[in-house]
Amino acid sequence: MTQTTPTADEIDFQAAQWLLRHDAGLTAHELAALRQWLEADARHQQAWDELARTDALLASLPAQRVAAFSQPALPAPAPMSLRRRLAQFRLAASSLPRGALAGGCLLLCGLLAWPLASHLQRPGFQHDYSTARGQFATQILPDGSRIELDSGSAIDVALYRDRRTVRLLRGQAMFHVHADAARPFQVLAGSATATVLGTHFSVRHVGAATQVSVAQGTVRVEGTDTGQATVLHAGDTVTVTPQGMGALASVSAQAVGNWRDGRLNFENATLAEALAEFERYGDTGLVLDDPALASLRLNGSFDARQPAQFAAALPLALPVRLLRQDGKLHIVAC
Template identity: 40%
Template sequence: MKTPAPPTPAAAPREDEDARELEPFVRSQDAVELQAALWATRRHEGLDPTQEAAFERWLAEDPRHGEAYEELERSLDHVRDLPDADVQSLKAGLDLHESMAGTAVGPPTDRLHPAGPSPRLASPGRRAWMLDLTRLFPTVRTAAGVAALVGGGWLGWDQGSRQPTYARTFASERGQILGIDLPDGSALQLDTATQIQVSMYRQRREVRLIEGQVMFSVQGDAAAPFDVLAGSTRVTVIGTRFSVRHTRAGLDAGKTVVAVEEGRVRVGGVHRAASPEASGDGAVLTAGQGVTVRGDGRLGAIVSLPADGVGAWRAQRVSFSDTPLAEALAEFERYAHTGLVIRDPSVGALRVGGSFDLRQVGLFAQALPHMLPVRLAPQGAVTVIAAAK
């Protein structure tokens, strides 16, 4: 699919400024007519089969959609028939505000509008330019419609850049490790009972970790940073290998744990526009480092990790270090039903340590009486871990 070239990173501040300037304009437009204009832009540039199907669904959602789209197409026929030189003059008007800030802004229009451009106050911006289009082409119902085609697809790009080019939800089952290959070349491994939402945009990539833990191998792309959102935490990278854990049960329940195997990442608050080079709040982790983020977004101390300490679950192993027994048991339960229960809080508070095979919960249970003052008491379908008599 042919799409307008995305702006370079250096142009991002201008795009942000333009987006803010256009916001009142966009809000003033009829929502259906604006959607029709955006679809016109995308169809003019070319749609793949998936996008064409989405367009057909949009048409089928409401009779007004088809009516708005057909009216827009009819009203813009004469715009498409303009000589190339006139179209280029109109397009040039989009960028005049860069060099004419504080002066009247608009494309050269004398040949297009016999009466000449209408007098107006100085207004250096794309919004003023688009409003002028309604004067130039009074038969077109919305300035957005004209800008969509004459403006080189800028409005379609601005709105389209906020829509994902790829969006999928993935979930692994209990006890399953699921491998995912993304279209950008990145590879993900989902641990047991993990759910993620993947969204890829023209200038950024985003994975929202709803539950579980994931090992990321990110394909580097300086023009499209990769963000992982987990609870109150944002992890931003360019290209690296790292794991993120965010679970409601088991180890570090309610917290987010980030561990870097290769490269570096920046960890900070989810609402901050993070970048690996940014300064300010947050922390930069390099290979062999990890950090735990509390539920309120506060970062703990950066810790050093053993060589095999990142994503040990990929080898079906788990390590406990001074871990409450109840928390250790909850971690095993994430992978499979253990048949073990703790009914005495004082027993659940006992501390355990060591490395265990997640597939051998029976061996873990058998080792407990040798490590702690507990006993195993079968009661019907479960085995109670109780205090030793």
């Protein structure tokens, strides 16, 4: 018979039951059972500690606030210790069906603003992923979504009960989001937030600029610094900086995330931009000595892992020549 791993909700409920029994008094046998439960899983101890802190916070609240919650329509009763009021609340709650108990606990959290609210909102899954320079990786998340990481990229993933959040710290990634209407999927990168339910899109965050490009589906992009927002469909791309959101531009939906095939496509890119992009994947051995050449424009598709082929094409496309010196290829004017 297969034993399932208890969820965070189930562990919280078990911890609450143990706390009720503990306050009522435990026998030596029950105390040993509690210790065994706490040691069985690190999450048990964490849930117990957080409920204990909640208990301590309740004990420090003015009694009027607890009275207002327990009997909102009646005059305040005669003075009674808060501990006793809490015990009465627990006694009543322990006889309720589990669903009603959960609802009551959430209501109490909202009214008294106790720390358990943040405990219930902690992610059910959290992990950091990164790639080194020249490395690529694909990660499958527990919700079925897939993330493809480009060279020199890093993300922080957190899956909550009501949302899925990914922070793109640097680099770029292609997202294949599993549709879940109850849990929107958000990508936070620099000054941009992209929100979807299910789609395929790419987010690039290099320097201060964040670029979102959609291959399939719909993505809402918001500038977190300016409050600007726009909706992208397949074939749309937009760039967001701390200064604002650029105009929507068109891109081939098939070309979105083409770096996954090891290709770098440049369309009216400057020579400086092209060299910087190649350097993200490895040492090119190319040196641009003349700042005046940095603004030269070029187009083309190149293999990201073959900078030598890119170097050989430069004199054919631009008024430059290559000069080998000190083990490097220097790009100089003709």
